[in-house]
Amino acid sequence: MFSKSLAAFVVLSTVLRSMPVVSTPLSDKVAELRLDPTAVDRVNSLSSDDQFVFDFLNPPAGVVTGAAGHTVTATSGTFPAVVGNGVAMTVGFFGPCGINTPHTHPRATEINFSVNGTLRAGLLTENGARFVMNELPPGSMMVFPQGAVHFEMNDGCEPAMFVAAFNSEDPGVLSVAQRFFGLPIDILAATMGGLGVQQVEGLEAMIPDNIAVGTDACLQRCGLHRPPAQPTAQHQPRVSGNAFPTGTIGSTSNITSSPQPTSSVSLNSTMISVSTNNPTSTQVSANATSSSAV
Numbered sequence: 001m002f003s004k005s006l007a008a009f010v011v012l013s014t015v016l017r018s019m020p021v022v023s024t025p026l027s028d029k030v031a032e033l034r035l036d037p038t039a040v041d042r043v044n045s046l047s048s049d050d051q052f053v054f055d056f057l058n059p060p061a062g063v064v065t066g067a068a069g070h071t072v073t074a075t076s077g078t079f080p081a082v083v084g085n086g087v088a089m090t091v092g093f094f095g096p097c098g099i100n101t102p103h104t105h106p107r108a109t110e111i112n113f114s115v116n117g118t119l120r121a122g123l124l125t126e127n128g129a130r131f132v133m134n135e136l137p138p139g140s141m142m143v144f145p146q147g148a149v150h151f152e153m154n155d156g157c158e159p160a161m162f163v164a165a166f167n168s169e170d171p172g173v174l175s176v177a178q179r180f181f182g183l184p185i186d187i188l189a190a191t192m193g194g195l196g197v198q199q200v201e202g203l204e205a206m207i208p209d210n211i212a213v214g215t216d217a218c219l220q221r222c223g224l225h226r227p228p229a230q231p232t233a234q235h236q237p238r239v240s241g242n243a244f245p246t247g248t249i250g251s252t253s254n255i256t257s258s259p260q261p262t263s264s265v266s267l268n269s270t271m272i273s274v275s276t277n278n279p280t281s282t283q284v285s286a287n288a289t290s291s292s293a294v
């Protein structure tokens, strides 16, 4: 028994090792820095001074975009200079009423600094702990413990910016709704006390990409309208283990199609001021998002 599984392991690891590794100049640099024996070697491996700088307004990568804003993330995945230093940073550009949907960072505590808007932020750390919520006026900062489910919404009618620092160079992110609704439909239905499979599918189909359009109360206060559809490309992909039961409304093609916002005129026109800062070339699409820190 044992030797059989050992043999299987050896075969599997041989296969894995012979699979092509996708290597890029960025991943090569990260690999080099991780192999450097000392911090001195790492500084010397970053041979040009500007390799210590990340420009959030013209980022090389790390952009995640939804209907109501975008985030830009500098981690070991996008910014090799953090390797060995245990820190990362995200800057968020919220449109009016934009919400950074509930998520957790599996490997980092985060501190969020509200630059120029009033943000509503909440967190839940674990079973048994109370819910914590705050309004963050410009200039204030809030702590989000490692692993806590948290969200942040721009409760204002102007674009707003926040800066989030992490005590890990690879904080990771798990978006709660986008992941939860990617579990097998029957498991979800049971978890929700026996909801119908089609109702569950209907709920999943509505989960918008981050940064999403926020609450009705904010939209009304700002004279904005919720767009009839938001992009939905950040869903958990469905594979055989979480496939839709056959014969129900959802199909894989349904899931991967992303309805684009259409008549969200007022919202989008206000949003334009947010994205002017950011060259369209950096508006990397949402498909690279499931693993980027938001």
Ligand SMILES: *[C@@H]1O[C@H](CO)[C@@H](O)[C@H](O)[C@H]1NC(C)=O
Binding pocket: 071, 090, 091, 092, 100, 110, 111, 112, 121, 122, 144, 150, 151, 152, 153, 162, 163, 164, 293, 294
């Ligand atoms: C603070 O910024 C980080 C980085 O984008 C984000 O993940 C987090 O959600 C923000 N805080 C809250 C409470 O949303």
Ligand SMILES: *[C@@H]1O[C@H](CO)[C@@H](O)[C@H](O)[C@H]1NC(C)=O
Binding pocket: 116, 117, 158, 159, 160, 161, 273, 274, 277
């Ligand atoms: C906050 O800063 C961002 C980025 O510079 C800018 O787009 C936005 O208009 C500012 N918002 C306010 C309320 O000043």
